[in-house]
Amino acid sequence: MDRGFLEHIRHQDDLLAVLREHRVRYYVATEMFTKEPAGCFPAKEPRAAGDTAPHMQASLCMQPVAAYEAPAGIKTLIFDLGAE
Numbered sequence: 001m002d003r004g005f006l007e008h009i010r011h012q013d014d015l016l017a018v019l020r021e022h023r024v025r026y027y028v029a030t031e032m033f034t035k036e037p038a039g040c041f042p043a044k045e046p047r048a049a050g051d052t053a054p055h056m057q058a059s060l061c062m063q064p065v066a067a068y069e070a071p072a073g074i075k076t077l078i079f080d081l082g083a084e
Contacts, residue, residue: 008056015043015058019081027060027079041077 008018019027027043035041040059049055064077 009046010054012054013056015045015056016060016081017058018056025080025082026065027081028076029079030076031074041079 005022029043036059040061042057043060044055044057046055060079062079062083065080066078068076
């Protein structure tokens with residue numbers, strides 16, 4: 001992304017709000033964690049950030065529009081952020 005996006009990470013802004021601001025329509029998540037008790041999927045960017053590193057997060061309380069599983073068992077979910 002750009003410098004503004006990095007600032008969003010530094011400020012730990014809400015991930016969904018930032019993605020909408022950048023007009024991101026689809027969120028693709030590989031090896032996303034299991035659903036939360038409320039039925040939402042937790043999302044964190046950057047995903048590889050350590051526990052104490054700045055990151056953005058959100059709960060995706062929607063069903064993925066597509067799901068794929070590679071032969072090695074790696075799962076990918078695709079969420080349509082414009083469908084809400």
